[in-house]
Amino acid sequence: MRGGGKVGYRRMTPELHQAKADRIESSMQKLTDSDYEAIIEATMLAGSHWFNFACHRMKLTAAHADVMHAEYLNGVERVELSLRASELLRAMDEIEAYRAGFVRGDLDGGQQVAARCRLLLEVIRRDAIAAGPLHAQS
Amino acid sequence: MRTAAHVEKFRRFDRLRARFDPKADFELWYWMTLNAGTAIINAALHSAGVTREHDSFATQIPNIYSVSGPDGKRHLEYVFGVDIIHVGMPKIEKSLPLAIASAFSAMEIIEEHRDPCIRGDQPITDDVIRACSKAYAKCVAAAKSVIDG
Numbered sequence: 001m002r003g004g005g006k007v008g009y010r011r012m013t014p015e016l017h018q019a020k021a022d023r024i025e026s027s028m029q030k031l032t033d034s035d036y037e038a039i040i041e042a043t044m045l046a047g048s049h050w051f052n053f054a055c056h057r058m059k060l061t062a063a064h065a066d067v068m069h070a071e072y073l074n075g076v077e078r079v080e081l082s083l084r085a086s087e088l089l090r091a092m093d094e095i096e097a098y099r100a101g102f103v104r105g106d107l108d109g110g111q112q113v114a115a116r117c118r119l120l121l122e123v124i125r126r127d128a129i130a131a132g133p134l135h136a137q138s
Numbered sequence: 139m140r141t142a143a144h145v146e147k148f149r150r151f152d153r154l155r156a157r158f159d160p161k162a163d164f165e166l167w168y169w170m171t172l173n174a175g176t177a178i179i180n181a182a183l184h185s186a187g188v189t190r191e192h193d194s195f196a197t198q199i200p201n202i203y204s205v206s207g208p209d210g211k212r213h214l215e216y217v218f219g220v221d222i223i224h225v226g227m228p229k230i231e232k233s234l235p236l237a238i239a240s241a242f243s244a245m246e247i248i249e250e251h252r253d254p255c256i257r258g259d260q261p262i263t264d265d266v267i268r269a270c271s272k273a274y275a276k277c278v279a280a281a282k283s284v285i286d287g
Contacts, residue, residue: 016259020165027163031154037147038154041169045256066257100204101212103173104223105195106143 012066014053021049021125033118036110037103043117044095050121050128051092054085059133084134088127091120139221140191144181145285148174152278160271164262168248168255171270175245175277179238180221182281186235192220200228225249237280244277 012020024046031038048067055061060077067073073081081089095117101107139147151174158167183189194203194217203217222228225245234242248270254260 012258020256020259023163024165027158027166030157030163035154035157037150037173038166038170041173042166045165045169048257096198100195100197104197104221105139105204106147107195 012052012056014056017049017053017056021046021053024049025121033111033114036114039114040095040098040103040110040117043121044099047092047095047121047124050124051088054088054128054131055081057128057131057133058084060084085127085131088124088131091123091127095120139180139195140193141181141184141285144177144184144221148177148181148278151177160267161262161264164267165256168251168270171274172248172252175241175248175274175281176222176224178278178281178285179225179241179245182238182241182284183222183230185285185287186238188230188232188234188238189222190220192217194220196221196223198223235284237284241277241280241284244273244280247273248277 024042028039028042028046031042033039052061052066055067060080061067067077078089098113098117102110102113151170155167155170155174158170160167180189184191192203194205194215196203197214200223201216201218202214203220204212205215205217206212218228222230225242251260251266251270255262255266260266
């Protein structure tokens with residue numbers, strides 16, 4: 001994370017991102033919403049893998065140029081994603097926004113936020129699986 | 139956050155960490171390790187007076203914090219010299235007590251595995267788990283020695 005938000009030293013294919021997301025979601029089965037810090041972090045981590053899965057499938061980023069967090073996209077990428085996968089982007093941003101208050105902070109209401117994050121991850125997974133490249137018209 | 143709140147967060151993260159299998163659930167086991175270590179280090183930094191207790195919550199952007207306004211609504215502000223989000227983020231200019239420097243070194247060992255093993259697909263080996271476990275124990279012991287005085 002230090003020094004920027006692009007992770008560029010390995011090749012993570014969409015299939016590898018999906019496998020990582022699946023592992024994290026499997027581990028989440030050990031948690032209840034009262035474990036809200038872990039739920040928020042798990043949905044952020046699994047969501048990040050689905051997010052990169054979608055970016056690769058949309059041909060927005062290459063396999064060697066993952067994005068660590070949605071907010072680290074450059075301006076053009078973010079605008080394009082907001083057009084092509086707006087709900088996915090909003091869901092990622094919403095999960096990230098909860099981290100300050102409920103993971104790094106101690107606000108009340110973590111259980112409700114955990115339940116919300118689980119729903120957001122479902123949106124992210126659904127939209128990532130549906131993502132694909134744009135077709136060009138001749 | 140306040141020192142006591144960091145200690146409570148550490149306890150919660152540490153308990154969560156214990157719920158996960160280090161191999162089968164490596165990603166979340168590791169992430170709880172990382173968060174627990176950061177929480178106890180923040181408590182140690184406040185205890186030693188290196189950073190300040192402050193009623194603000196760190197965002198993922200260094201020096202930008204969520205603070206509560208007079209109406210109770212939260213907003214973002216630049217705040218300096220309070221909670222860290224990772225070792226070295228934000229950078230601490232003051233010299234560190236030896237025990238905290240030791241905790242930082244241990245956390246750096248843990249952090250080395252973050253991108254390769256969590257963001258990437260570097261194999262999760264017994265050596266990686268051992269290295270993280272050993273560093274975590276060292277980090278927690280060093281930080282607690284500062285907090286407990």
